Amino acid sequence: MRKVLCVTKMFTITQESVMENRINLDKLETKIFTTTYQDGLLDMFLGIILLQFAIGPLLTDIGFSDFEASAVFIPVWFIALFIFFIIKRFITKPRIGNIKPGPVRKTKIVKFNIILFVILFAAFLIGLLYEDFSHQINFLFPMTFSMIILVLASVSAYYLNIMRLYYYGIMIAIAPLIGEFLWNLGLVSHHGFPLVFGISSFVLIAAGLNLFIRFLHNYPKIKMES
């Protein structure tokens, strides 16, 4: 009942609300879209991706090449994606319902995909150049990595309207810089990647799990009537 009153209050017609009609509809659109990401699955998936940076360097110690240490995680990502797809279909969707996004969101998603492609392509080119300059400038790799992550996270946060991605971006961007610093002091191995990315990964997975539990609590399954 309380929820009904709160939601209805949102639609109470006042002079201000009508004057700000455009803004309110925009807010409503954002609210609708962000509901999809309240299940924490995105956070957990990002955490699993980061695990590669934490565990990958350690695999090189037991005989894996750099390529093998990265490639070994590809099946892990696919398994995680499949599990999250199943959860989305059988747990998330029956609780929040289905929508087909309107023209505003569709345009935003297309723009986001184009910008994402440009950033990733630029990151790929930088990666190719990195081989030539990496040994000449100290901190070049962590700084470049941090900048790419910051831009990626900011663009994703802006276009998907998920504010927590800004914080994740800052955390992940700082991680390699701290790792490099600790490595220069001789306190950690592998440029500090296992430590800093291990912590970042743990934070993301824990945040995702927390969101998922809250989601299950806040969105019980609605009993369908014929």
Add this chain to the structure above:
Amino acid sequence: MTDRNEKTDQKPFNEIDKLIHEPARLMIFSYLYIVESADFTFLIRQTGLTWGNLSAHITKLENAGYVKIMKEFKNKKPNTMLSLTNKGREAFNTYRKNMKQIFEDLPQ
């Protein structure tokens, strides 16, 4: 003469679509206006209305030709998707315009 003036004064109020003006239906309209289509679960979740209540409002809107109901199967289960018709979108835009006009004409 006075009668005619009164009628003119009342015009914007009379043009308010009462079918949309009701708060619950205004909520339903707002959500359906933003998305291309949505199902019952989504609307129940977002509006906080009960199944029966929502169903009653949707029937009224469907009868007025504002809402289109599409019954489809999703994962072998029946799923009812709802969307605004062109008539519904036009009616909502007119409603917004009228409401804005009424409040703009009021003194501060």
